[in-house]
Amino acid sequence: MNREVKDTTQGFRTKDGAGVSLVRVLGRNTVKEYDPILMLDSFDSTNPEDYIKGFPMHPHRGIETVTYLRRGSMTHRDSMGNSGTIVDNQVQWMTAGGGIMHEEMPAPMDRMIGVQIWLNLLAKDKMVPPAYKSLSEEDFKYIEDEDSRIKIISGEYKGQKAYQPKYLPLDFYELEIKKDKEIELDTIEGRQVILFTLLGDIEVEGKEVKEKTAITTTDGDKLKIKAKSDETVVLFLQSIPTKEKIAWAGPIVMNTNEDLRRASLDLRNGTFVKQPQE
Numbered sequence: 001m002n003r004e005v006k007d008t009t010q011g012f013r014t015k016d017g018a019g020v021s022l023v024r025v026l027g028r029n030t031v032k033e034y035d036p037i038l039m040l041d042s043f044d045s046t047n048p049e050d051y052i053k054g055f056p057m058h059p060h061r062g063i064e065t066v067t068y069l070r071r072g073s074m075t076h077r078d079s080m081g082n083s084g085t086i087v088d089n090q091v092q093w094m095t096a097g098g099g100i101m102h103e104e105m106p107a108p109m110d111r112m113i114g115v116q117i118w119l120n121l122l123a124k125d126k127m128v129p130p131a132y133k134s135l136s137e138e139d140f141k142y143i144e145d146e147d148s149r150i151k152i153i154s155g156e157y158k159g160q161k162a163y164q165p166k167y168l169p170l171d172f173y174e175l176e177i178k179k180d181k182e183i184e185l186d187t188i189e190g191r192q193v194i195l196f197t198l199l200g201d202i203e204v205e206g207k208e209v210k211e212k213t214a215i216t217t218t219d220g221d222k223l224k225i226k227a228k229s230d231e232t233v234v235l236f237l238q239s240i241p242t243k244e245k246i247a248w249a250g251p252i253v254m255n256t257n258e259d260l261r262r263a264s265l266d267l268r269n270g271t272f273v274k275q276p277q278e
Helices: 028-034 257-269
Strands: 005-010 012-016 020-026 037-045 055-060 063-071 074-078 083-086 090-095 100-106 112-120 131-135 141-144 148-154 170-177 182-186 192-199 202-204 207-209 213-217 222-227 232-239 247-249 252-254
Touching (some): 005 028, 005 207, 020 213, 028 037, 028 213, 063 170, 074 090, 083 090, 090 100, 112 192, 112 232, 148 182, 170 182, 170 222, 192 202, 252 257
Antiparallel strands (some): 005 213, 012 020, 020 037, 037 112, 055 100, 063 090, 063 112, 074 083, 090 131, 141 148, 170 232, 182 222, 192 232, 202 207, 202 222, 247 252
8 A cells, every 4th residue: 555645844944053054844843743753954055154063062861863964074072982073975873862962063065965863762762871873885775776766774675784773663765766757665564654855846646745844654565756856865764653752851852751850950960971882
């Protein structure tokens, strides 16, 4: 059965961090519909003044952050001692778990384009030790033909396995589709499928979706996407909804207000940062 468009959410321009101009697509108001994706921010700028001040050191707890740059450069540093720079077609995957401090500082480029996704953790995994991993071209898998290319960033597709998340499963693909061509994807029934139009407009079962828009789909085992623009790049996310209560305060996402109170106390007492995985 083919999936159809269930919900659409158009991104809007806002600022975060130290004044980074970005397009916020998913957030507090979309948690239920897009579970387990809590937030999706899109970067797309040719002006370094939009983003150069970056995201100075700040805390996270209860989530995983996945930052993908199609183009650009961003340097990561965290309380576990990790540091490194991701550039074009690279990913940083951070498990905040029980508590981490980190910063992400972009470098000026001719164009910065990418996303940051917040992936929820189940209640049983909220306080796991923090971890960090960077992914690059050699970690991805590709399936392509004359009309399209599927870049498998995490999860798997048609037997091709890329990075396997330790907690919630996430099939994360970047789809490049030529104008007026259509791709049909196999999907897993019962799982949440979310698309984000990073570049260009698409059509899903007769429904047109503009650039910088996220959609959820009805259930099914097939999904057809038709490109409507000269450059069409779509992000595909497939996972399992947590169906759990959310208590959200800034960069901390837990399950209860008591969890948030404890996190606030930990920040004040200097006990927020947890030990990394061995």
